[in-house]
Amino acid sequence: MMMMGGRGKPVDGIVAEDVTVTYRTGVTALKHASFSVPRGTITALVGVNGSGKSTLFKAIMGFVPLAGGRVTILGMPVREALKKNLVAYVPQAEEVDWTFPVLVEDVVMMGRYGHMNWLRIPSRHDHEMVAEALARVNMSDFRKRQIGELSGGQRKRVFLARALAQEGQVILLDEPFTGVDVTTEEQIVELLGTLRDEGRVMLVSTHNLGSVPDFCDRTVFVKGTVIASGPTAETFNEANLERAFGGVLRHFILSGQDLHEDADPRQVKVISDDERPFVIYGAKGSPAAEPEKTDQ
Numbered sequence: 001m002m003m004m005g006g007r008g009k010p011v012d013g014i015v016a017e018d019v020t021v022t023y024r025t026g027v028t029a030l031k032h033a034s035f036s037v038p039r040g041t042i043t044a045l046v047g048v049n050g051s052g053k054s055t056l057f058k059a060i061m062g063f064v065p066l067a068g069g070r071v072t073i074l075g076m077p078v079r080e081a082l083k084k085n086l087v088a089y090v091p092q093a094e095e096v097d098w099t100f101p102v103l104v105e106d107v108v109m110m111g112r113y114g115h116m117n118w119l120r121i122p123s124r125h126d127h128e129m130v131a132e133a134l135a136r137v138n139m140s141d142f143r144k145r146q147i148g149e150l151s152g153g154q155r156k157r158v159f160l161a162r163a164l165a166q167e168g169q170v171i172l173l174d175e176p177f178t179g180v181d182v183t184t185e186e187q188i189v190e191l192l193g194t195l196r197d198e199g200r201v202m203l204v205s206t207h208n209l210g211s212v213p214d215f216c217d218r219t220v221f222v223k224g225t226v227i228a229s230g231p232t233a234e235t236f237n238e239a240n241l242e243r244a245f246g247g248v249l250r251h252f253i254l255s256g257q258d259l260h261e262d263a264d265p266r267q268v269k270v271i272s273d274d275e276r277p278f279v280i281y282g283a284k285g286s287p288a289a290e291p292e293k294t295d296q
C-alpha cells in the first residue's frame with residue numbers, strides 16, 4: 001500500500017524544510033537547509049569536511065534541536081518516527097568504542113531492543129531476525145567474535161546488520177565505505193540496492209565521489225546549507241561539484257578522455273587546487289536510473 005499524505009500525495013521518506021542548526025558554541029552548522037529523500041531510493045550526501053553532513057544526520061535522528069525549520073520522516077515528526085523504530089543509523093567507525101567487550105551477535109541484537117519490552121529478553125523471533133541480518137551481510141560465521149577483533153569492513157557490515165535487525169525503514173549510513181575493501185564495498189552497494197527495491201529510504205554520506213553516479217539515484221550537496229539536491233543524473237555535474245568542493249577540486253573529469261592510457265577505465269580524475277592530481281574511483285558514464293516508484 002502506498003503511504004499517502006493529507007492531500008493524497010505520496011509521502012516522501014525524509015523531508016527537511018528550511019532546517020537551521022546552531023550548536024551551543026554559537027556555530028551555525030546548517031542554515032535554511034531543504035531537501036527530500038523519496039522512498040525506494042539511495043541518496044548520497046556529499047560535501048567537504050565540516051560542511052554539515054553529520055549535523056544533518058543528527059537533525060534527522062533528533063540528536064540536535066532545530067533552531068528553525070522542520071524534519072519529517074515518512075510523514076511523521078522525527079520523535080514519532082524514532083519511537084516507532086523506523087530510523088536506523090550506521091555510524092562512522094570513530095563513533096564506536098571498539099575496546100568494549102561485546103560479541104557481534106550482541107551488537108546486532110541491539111537493533112531489536114526497540115521491539116522488546118523493558119526486560120529485554122530476546123524472543124525466538126528476535127534471534128531469528130539477528131541470524132537473518134547477519135546472513136544478509138555475510139557475517140554469520142563471525143557471530144561469536146568480539147567486535148574489536150574485526151576488520152574495518154567487517155565492523156561496517158555488523159552495524160549494517162544491526163540496522164537490518166531493527167527493521168529500519170529509513171537507514172542513515174555515515175561514511176560506509178571508509179576503511180572498506182573493494183569486495184566489501186561491492187557487497188554493501190548490492191545490499192543497498194536490494195533494500196532500495198524493498199522501498200526503504202537510504203541516505204549515505206560519502207567522500208567516495210567517484211562511486212556516487214554508480215549507485216546513488218539522488219545526490220544532496222551540502223555546504224553549510226543544501227546547495228543542490230535532486231536526481232544524480234541532473235545534479236552530479238561540474239557546476240555543483242565546483243560549488244560544493246570549490247577550492248578543493250578544480251576539475252572533475254567524468255568523460256574519461258583525459259585519463260592516462262593505462263588508467264583503470266572506472267577512474268574519475270580529480271585535480272586539486274594545488275595542482276596535485278589525485279584519483280577517486282568509480283564508474284564514468286551513466287548514473288543509476290531513477291527507480292520506478294513502488295506501491296508499498
Ligand SMILES: Nc1ncnc2c1ncn2[C@@H]1O[C@H](COP(=O)(O)OP(=O)(O)OP(=O)(O)O)[C@@H](O)[C@H]1O
Pocket residue numbers: 023024025027028029047048049050051052053054055056
Ligand atoms: N557538537 C558540536 N558543537 C559545536 N560545533 C560543532 C559540533 N559538531 C559539529 N560542529 C561544527 O559544525 C560544522 C559542521 O560539522 P559537521 O560535523 O556536521 O560536518 P561534516 O560535514 O559531517 O564533516 P566531516 O566530513 O568531517 O564528518 C563544523 O563547523 C563543526 O565544527
